[in-house]
Amino acid sequence: MATADPYGPVHTAGNAVPPLDPDLAGALDDLTGIHPGVDLIRDGIRHLALDRHTTDTTQTLLATLAGSAGADVITAVAHLVARLANADHNPALRHLPLDVQKQARRHGxxxxxxxxxxxxxxxxxxxxxAITGT
Incomplete structure (x- = not known):
């Protein structure tokens, strides 16, 4: 007995996941080769953009990526930026003059x-x- 496809009838041209739009593709291309961690992030974004989702996973992803201040990906990136800009947490900055360290930390x-x-x-x-109607 075949199980029901949770995504519905997907094998039609109208249900194909479209390729990346030029803005997203360009932004991802611009991030190529900076650091292996950034490459992983790029791969994750590309996977999320091209994967087939249900309405439930779409709703969850929107909240997880940027819709839950304090507990989403944007918040994690914000804290990472602050950490990388702080010589107390990033030894690569410790050789810089103290005024430069302070300025970097403040901007982070x-x-x-x-x-x-x-x-x-x-x-x-x-x-x-809006997806869940709440």
Whole structure:
């Protein structure tokens, strides 16, 4: 007995997942070869963009990527930026003059502050909620 396909009848031209749009493809291409960790992030974004999703997984992904301030990917990136810009956490910066270290740390903290602003996350949260009708 065949199990029901959770995605419905997907083997039609109208149900094909389209290729990446030029903006997303270009942004991913621009990140090529910077660091193996960034390559993994690029691969993950590409996989998420080209994978077939249910409405439930789409709703969850929207919240997880950018719609849940304090507990989403954007928040994790914000904290990573602050960490990388801080000589206390990034030994690569410790040889720099103290005023440069302080400036880098301040800018990293400002980036994290702005990236964790709940207003930045609100549209993705609302997109997620719109899917579930809440």
């Amino acid at each position: 903290e400002q980036a994290a502050f702005h990236l964790t602003d709940p207003d930045l996350h609100q549209p993705a949260s609302e997109a997620s909620a």
